[in-house]
Amino acid sequence: MSTEETARLxxxxxxxxxxxxxxxxxAGLADDIEWTSQGADDALPWAGRFSGHDQVGQFFARVAETVAVETFEVLDIIVQGDRAAxxxxxxxxxxxxxxxxxxxKADILRVRDGKIVRFTEYYDTGLVARTLAAPAEEQRPA
Structure with a gap:
């Protein structure tokens, strides 16, 4: 895949x-997608390795059960050939x-035949785990 095709995908x-x-x-993921979300699975419900659409669906379900995303903003996309960050x-x-x-967060992706075949995300897992474990009272304004 060309850099331009990868960037569009x-x-x-x-x-x-x-x-x-x-x-x-x-639709943009290969049937045999390898998906990795960093972190300890005992602290982050969605952490781990997931293979194929069914398991990646489980990843998204775990995220949705735990987190209500309010905003999602892409800050930068860097592409070279079949690889992207x-x-x-x-x-x-x-x-x-x-x-x-x-x-x-930073994601590293690999593309083959017009589909994403590998996805790995990196983020401050410690911050997320601490926030998940904190009682609500700890962060309420005084």
């Missing part, structure tokens, strides 16, 4: 995610304790 997929359009997101900012509210969460 990545942009289209991330724009779809930002709109909550998972059908379009999945995406930097994004997310603001959300945790369903578990009502606390707000704001974090930046």
């Amino acid at each position: 990545i942009r289209r997929t991330y724009e779809a995610y930002g709109r909550g359009d998972l059908q379009t997101v999945f 995406v930097v994004a900012r997310i603001t959300a509210r945790l369903r578990t304790n009502g606390l707000p969460l704001a974090a930046e």
